[in-house]
Amino acid sequence: MVQMTVDSWVQPIEPRFSNLFIEEWQEENRKKGKKPQAFDTPFRYSDAGKCTRYLCYASQAYEGEEFDKPSTFVTGLGTEIHEMVQGAISRKYPEALFEVPSHLVTSSGHTDGLIPTQDLGLVQYELKSMGGTAYKKSIGITNKGISNPTGPRYSAILQASLNAKANECDTVIIGHVALESVSRQLAERTGLSEVERFISEWIIPKEIWEPLADGEVVRQMGVLEDLEDGFFSERIAIGDGGEEVYLDPENPRYWQCSYCSMKSHCIKDGPGRVPVEIKEIA
Ligand code: SF4
Numbered sequence: 001m002v003q004m005t006v007d008s009w010v011q012p013i014e015p016r017f018s019n020l021f022i023e024e025w026q027e028e029n030r031k032k033g034k035k036p037q038a039f040d041t042p043f044r045y046s047d048a049g050k051c052t053r054y055l056c057y058a059s060q061a062y063e064g065e066e067f068d069k070p071s072t073f074v075t076g077l078g079t080e081i082h083e084m085v086q087g088a089i090s091r092k093y094p095e096a097l098f099e100v101p102s103h104l105v106t107s108s109g110h111t112d113g114l115i116p117t118q119d120l121g122l123v124q125y126e127l128k129s130m131g132g133t134a135y136k137k138s139i140g141i142t143n144k145g146i147s148n149p150t151g152p153r154y155s156a157i158l159q160a161s162l163n164a165k166a167n168e169c170d171t172v173i174i175g176h177v178a179l180e181s182v183s184r185q186l187a188e189r190t191g192l193s194e195v196e197r198f199i200s201e202w203i204i205p206k207e208i209w210e211p212l213a214d215g216e217v218v219r220q221m222g223v224l225e226d227l228e229d230g231f232f233s234e235r236i237a238i239g240d241g242g243e244e245v246y247l248d249p250e251n252p253r254y255w256q257c258s259y260c261s262m263k264s265h266c267i268k269d270g271p272g273r274v275p276v277e278i279k280e281i282a
Helices: 020-032 052-059 069-092 132-139 154-166 184-190 206-228 263-269
Strands: 101-103 107-110 113-116 122-130 171-178 199-205 236-238 244-246
Touching: 020 069, 052 206, 052 236, 052 263, 069 113, 069 122, 069 171, 101 154, 107 154, 122 132, 122 154, 132 171, 132 199, 154 171, 154 199, 154 206, 154 236, 199 206
Parallel strands: 122 171
Antiparallel strands: 101 107, 113 122, 171 199, 236 244
8 A cells, every 4th residue: 555645745835726716716707897786875785794994985885805705605605505595485385585785874785585483473584604614603603512501693683674664574594504514523423413513503582682783773863874974984883792992003913904905004094083075975
C-alpha cells in the first residue's frame, strides 16, 4: 500500500477547477446588478436591525463594495436553498404565496412565504440558511452537550416582523436550515432527531412580533429625521439581545463592520452624527 504523506500532493495557491462556478456566479451578479426594491421606500426589510449609519448610506443609494467570493458563495447557496424549500412548500400548500412584494412606511421587501394555516392563521414564513456552528448555537447544542438555545437572530425576527406587519399576518415562523448537520454522535448524546440535526423552526406569536415591527419602524424614522436635518446618523446597530450596539469600523471586534459593504464610506465620514450634503431622500 502507498503511504500518503504531505509530500504526496501539491496544493496550488489558486485552484484550477473548483472555483470556476463562483467566478460565474460573481459575473452573473454583476450583470444582474442590485436586486430591485419591492417599493420605492428608503429601506428594505432585510435592513432590519442594521446600523443606523448603514441605513443612511443605503437610503442615499451609495455604492457598496462588491460581494467577495465567500459572501457570493454563501448568498448563492442561500438562494438555491430558498427555491428548494419554497418549491416543496408550494406542492404541499398550493394556496401559499411566495416573494409577494409589500411595504410599510419606511421599508419594503418580498416575503419568503405567506402560508394560510388552520391553527396559526396566516403565517409569515422566513427562511434562514446558516453554517453548522450558528445552527448549533440556535438550537442550544455545543460539542459538550446541551446549552440554552439562542433561537433565530434578532435581526431575522425583526425582518420577518416587518414583513408580517405589512402582510397582516397572524404568526411568524422562522425556519433554519444548516449547511452542516450536527454529527450522529452528538445527536445521540443530546437526543436530537434526524431532522433536528439540520432543520429547525421557531414560531413567534403576534404579541411578540408586532411590537418589534413597530419599534423597528420608529428606529428607521429616526434615521430619516437625521437625514432631513442634514446629518448621517451615529453608528448604532441592534444586537442579538435587542440592545443598541455602538459600532466602530476601525475596531475589529465588531463583526457587523467586518462584513459591511459601506465600511470605506463610513471610515471616511468619521464617527458620531456627521453633517453631510443630503441627496434626495427616496
Ligand atoms: S462599517 Fe460598521 S458602523 Fe460603518 S456603516 Fe458599516 S456597520 Fe455601520
